[in-house]
Structure formats: structure tokens, C-alpha cells
Amino acid sequence: MPTVKSKPRTKSRQGCWTCKARKVQCDQGVPTCKRCATAHRECEGYGLRLSWPRDNDRKRAMRADLPTAITPAQLRYNLLINTTFQDIEFYQYLSLPDVPKPQRSSLSSPRLLGSPQSEVPQSELLYYFREAAHFSLVTFSAATSHIRDVIMHMIFTQDTLSRQALFKAVIGFSSLHRYGPNRQAMAFKVAALAALSASAEEAARGPVEAAQHIAACMVLCAFEILLPSENSGEWLLYIRGAVEIVRRAQLGNQCDNSDLLDWVYFHDAMSHFTLYHWRHKSLTAETTETTLSPALPISQFLNSGEKRPGSLFRDRPHAILDVLSEICEVLLDPSDPRSQNSVYKDRLRALEWKVDNLPSLPASSTELDATNDVEYTAQLYRISTRVYLARASQDPQQPIADLDEIIESAFAGPVRMCHCRHFFPLLIIAGEARTDEQRVAIMNLIERTEKHGYVRSMKAFRAQVQSFWVQQDLHADGEPILDYLGLMKGIVSSDRVLPSYV
Numbered sequence: 001m002p003t004v005k006s007k008p009r010t011k012s013r014q015g016c017w018t019c020k021a022r023k024v025q026c027d028q029g030v031p032t033c034k035r036c037a038t039a040h041r042e043c044e045g046y047g048l049r050l051s052w053p054r055d056n057d058r059k060r061a062m063r064a065d066l067p068t069a070i071t072p073a074q075l076r077y078n079l080l081i082n083t084t085f086q087d088i089e090f091y092q093y094l095s096l097p098d099v100p101k102p103q104r105s106s107l108s109s110p111r112l113l114g115s116p117q118s119e120v121p122q123s124e125l126l127y128y129f130r131e132a133a134h135f136s137l138v139t140f141s142a143a144t145s146h147i148r149d150v151i152m153h154m155i156f157t158q159d160t161l162s163r164q165a166l167f168k169a170v171i172g173f174s175s176l177h178r179y180g181p182n183r184q185a186m187a188f189k190v191a192a193l194a195a196l197s198a199s200a201e202e203a204a205r206g207p208v209e210a211a212q213h214i215a216a217c218m219v220l221c222a223f224e225i226l227l228p229s230e231n232s233g234e235w236l237l238y239i240r241g242a243v244e245i246v247r248r249a250q251l252g253n254q255c256d257n258s259d260l261l262d263w264v265y266f267h268d269a270m271s272h273f274t275l276y277h278w279r280h281k282s283l284t285a286e287t288t289e290t291t292l293s294p295a296l297p298i299s300q301f302l303n304s305g306e307k308r309p310g311s312l313f314r315d316r317p318h319a320i321l322d323v324l325s326e327i328c329e330v331l332l333d334p335s336d337p338r339s340q341n342s343v344y345k346d347r348l349r350a351l352e353w354k355v356d357n358l359p360s361l362p363a364s365s366t367e368l369d370a371t372n373d374v375e376y377t378a379q380l381y382r383i384s385t386r387v388y389l390a391r392a393s394q395d396p397q398q399p400i401a402d403l404d405e406i407i408e409s410a411f412a413g414p415v416r417m418c419h420c421r422h423f424f425p426l427l428i429i430a431g432e433a434r435t436d437e438q439r440v441a442i443m444n445l446i447e448r449t450e451k452h453g454y455v456r457s458m459k460a461f462r463a464q465v466q467s468f469w470v471q472q473d474l475h476a477d478g479e480p481i482l483d484y485l486g487l488m489k490g491i492v493s494s495d496r497v498l499p500s501y502v
Helices: 016-020 036-037 072-078 084-097 120-130 145-155 161-179 183-198 207-226 232-247 255-277 316-330 340-357 368-393 404-412 424-432 437-449 460-476 485-494
Strands: none
Touching: 016 036, 016 368, 036 255, 084 424, 084 460, 120 145, 120 161, 145 207, 145 255, 161 183, 161 207, 161 404, 207 232, 207 255, 232 255, 255 316, 255 485, 316 340, 316 368, 340 368, 368 404, 368 485, 404 424, 424 437, 437 460, 460 485
């Protein structure tokens, strides 16, 4: 009698995911299979799933082994730069005509924490500013002790309304620096604004009152830069208020206030770069009495053609800031017919000559590390300004000027050997990072800067750098041609918060 062979149980290749996992045959019922329903199991359906290769799986062998010498920084940054749907929308906006600008997410207002567990004495916050918080004041030089000493001297000098505004601004900044966003810091800021408004007329009486008023504006500017939020564009209003006081009090020729004035003009010069690329013409800030006149909409400063007063940068490393400010005043979009004018082209060549022929850096008697940091910062500004001028003024349809040697010197020197808390040179040089190795070097530089003790967050800046790289990669095939100036304007205007690149 012939034996009846039993039919083996087979796994359906088209079954639901639940049956596949159980290695049983599925009847492929819709929306759920009967086998799962009979067994009272949740049917996981038939949709597509991502599947990762297993070790020793020859059927799915598309695997790549990590380099044996990979560093933690490479693992964290190089392999985890993703292209999002927003990046694709942004790419289409830059590449195709008549594509509406995508809505970009903006920073939410910071969530205020409660005040410290016990009210911190103002004297303690002042001491903390002198010992630690002043390191987060952004000046051209990495050594912020000079401007700290100027501020401390003003606080203990003539008692005026401007001095009270400066004192409240300093302890508010110190509280923010030490505890993060908190109600006590905001209360000190409000008190500083009230005193600053009351001292508007007083600031025109003499150089002492004017200098105290200017210092209060700049500390409040530092407060806004340290705490980016939907209203962080107020930092520009404080700078313009400080510049206005300098003009009205005629402090430009007073050497006694040179450190304070250098601080003001550094921020003022760098604000020109932001405003040149800012596309949100309707952006305004809340009216705040910070100067002799009410605060004005930020949009008023856009392409206004306003000439700032003559630079007070007497030290040679600062000369590059004058050139950068002039570039932002002169530069035209390569698609503008006026950019073909011979006078304009001669002006660009003159600016290139200025960058290439800046005087050498002076020797310094300070410690070697501090000297190197100042020199590297100045070198980064020179390189980035030269690269930016060439890229932004070049017609995308024509071959770009040869910048290979300049760019290689940046990656071989400053990028690998220093930390740099200045966002402008980092942004420009990061835009030249084409290889994975160069991009890792940029991220390592940002990481070193964050670990150096500066509290200012670089999270949003890092996102801008990575967005820059994503757009470059999407344009890598050469069609459509990458519009450098349009991309830079898009990156700077990527959300509703006015960024500062000091």
C-alpha cells in the first residue's frame, strides 16, 4: 500500500508580517488574514519595511565595513548628516523658477526655568561675571578680559542712570550664563531696559555717561545673542543704539574708550553681512527704548545704504572687518546687469587687492596660545573674506577663480589647529568642505570650540552648516548650477530668527 506523503508546511513569500515571523503559511486575507484572526493575533499587514542585513547573510550582502581608524567624531558627524524633505523643498526653491519658498521651522521662544533655588545675591552674580561669564562676550580677540575690565571699571565709577542700566544688564547676563533662561535673569534685563530708557537724555551730557550707556547696550546685545529666540533680532537694535550714542557724544576720537568702541564696531561691521543676506523684509522687533530714539523695525536697516562712521580699528588684525563691511555695501548679485559694469568690476578687483595685501600681523607679548588664537582668527577672517568675495561675485555660468591654494591653507592650518567661536569664517570655510575628511575637520573644530568653555549654543549654526553641505551634494551633478549667493541668502534666512555671525 503506497504511503501518502504529507504536504509540508511552507512559508508564504507574500504573507503578512505576522505569519512570516511565525514561519507559517498565510492566506493573504485583506485587510487581515484569517490565520491571525483565528489565533486572535494582531495582523501586522503587508506593507513595505526597511530591512537591515544580518552578519553572514549572503543574500543581502550590501554591507560596508567601517574604516579601522575611524574616530568618534567621524562616527558621530560624518555618517549622520541626513537629507530631509525640507532640504528637497529648499533645493527646488533654489533651482527651479516659480517654486514658492518652503516654510522653514523657527526657534521657539525659550522656556523659562524657575529662579535658582534661592535668590542669588547681586554681588555673587557680579563676581561670577568677572570670573566666568565674560568669556561669552564675543569680541574680535579671544581675550575678553580687556572689555571685562572696562565694564567693571564703569560699574564702580560715577553713579548715573546709565551705570544702573549697565549693572542690571551685567548681572542679568551673568544669571543667564550661569543658570540658563530663568525669571531672575529676565527681571534684571527688564530693569536694565527701564534704566536705559530713563538715561537716554543723560547719555548726551558727557563721555562717562555715554560710555556707560553704550556698554549697557552691548551687554544687552550679548544677552540676546546668548539666548536665541523669536525676538533675538533685538541684538541688532542694541548695536544700532550704541552706534548712535557714539555719534551723538562724539566719542570716535577718544582713546580712553578704544576697547569699548572696538567692541561696538566689530558687531556693527559683522551685522552688515547678516543684513545683506536677510530675505525676511517684513521682520520687525518689538519697540524697546534702548537709545535716544525708539527702536525701529529691523526691516529699516535692510539695504538702506546707510554708511557707518569711520572705523576705529587701529590694530592691524581688525582691518579685514573694514574690507568685509565694504564688500557687503558694494556686492551685487551676478545676475544683476549692473554687475557687468566695468567700474563695478574694477571695484571688486580693488577689494580683492585689499584682502590680499593686508599688513602682516603684529607680534604680541602675550602667551603663545593666546597669540596663536588671535592670529588664527585673523587668518580665518582673511581667508573666508577672500573666498566669500570670489564666490559671491562670480557668475555661476562661468568658471570660478582658482581658490584651491587658499582653501587648502585653511584646512591645513587654522581648521585643524585652533578653536574659533566666530561664526562668519566658520560658515564660509565650511561651505568649501567637499570631502568627508574636510567636513569632519569642520565638525571637530566646532566641537573643540564648544568644549573650550563658551556657553553660546552652536546647535542652530551646526544645522546651517549641514544644510549647506546637503544643498551642495544635491547640486553635485552640476545641473542645475549652484547659485552660491542665493544659497547663502537661503541659509542665513532659513528661519525667522535674525542670526548673528560674530
